[in-house]
Amino acid sequence: MKPAKASSFAFDRRAFAEGLRDGVPIGLGYFAVAVSLGIAARHAGVSPLQGFIASWLTTASAGEHAVFTSMIAQATYLEIAVITLIANARYLLMSCALSQRMDPDMPFWHRLIIGLHVTDEIFGVTIARPGTLVPSYSYGTMITAVPPWAIGTALGIILGNALPARIVSALSVALYGMFLAIIIPPSRKSRVIAALVLASFALSYAAGRLPLVSSLSGGTRTIILTVILSAAAAILFPVHDDEQKEGA
């Protein structure tokens, strides 16, 4: 049975309004985390304008954080590209999932715009809607969720040193809190993921202290550990389709 779909490609005011509404809480969360990201960016010598543009175009907390941290260590351009690829690899999976929900008849240019801002949260609210993807909804979420991310980053860079040390210290854990909120709930459901998270913690700690490995940059260590651990897990515990859906 084919749903009436002609209308879902044209501008859909109701879906757009729902997108705007769902993007608001996402944007509020982004704003607080972005200020913390901006503080990290400031250490990398990123200007407020650069931070604003970087965050607007990239919209990836873990990826941006990894890149800014690597920039402090004057990473090579190849390292920057590989770190971005590794830290954002999950968006590849999310985009794969989204592609399965796109109507083949949808005009191609929608894919080019939707691809700009596939984030954990925007993906989450989009995939949670039943049926095929409605572009107007996606654009609504982007309009309210993305600007606070970019503005927050610029503000973090501007305020960086003006903020009291206690506040900076407190805000600096916001990103890690967000990461925990992504990795812990699936750990509760899956022992494999729980064990993998613990192994990652342990090896990350060890890699920072072992003689040879600790001389590598933090970003490189992240890449190496990610490839080794994910490949090992994929060989030892291949994932079945039903688990993937639950995990996403």
Next chain:
Amino acid sequence: MSYTWICILIMAGVSYLIRVLPLTLIRRPIRNAFIRSFLYYVPYVTLSVMTFPAIVEATQSPAAGAIALAVGVAAAWMGAGLFPVAVSCCTVVLIAEFFLL
């Protein structure tokens, strides 16, 4: 062009390609079980490696970072979303360092 701008453009470009290539090229699901499983585990490993021990080293007092880690794990375990978990971590660091420093 400066080092910073080039890094930003590389980051933005690579991020866009990661997102847009599956949307534009892959019209069918990936069949290879290893690649599917590998991609499935990648985010958890990357985020875990980036979180620890970094969270403990980010704060002025390592003990405050450790408490934030414990509180963040507990809050996320109980089902709190991204924003509540992030705020809880920040709040406990603020409170803990008030006593520790």
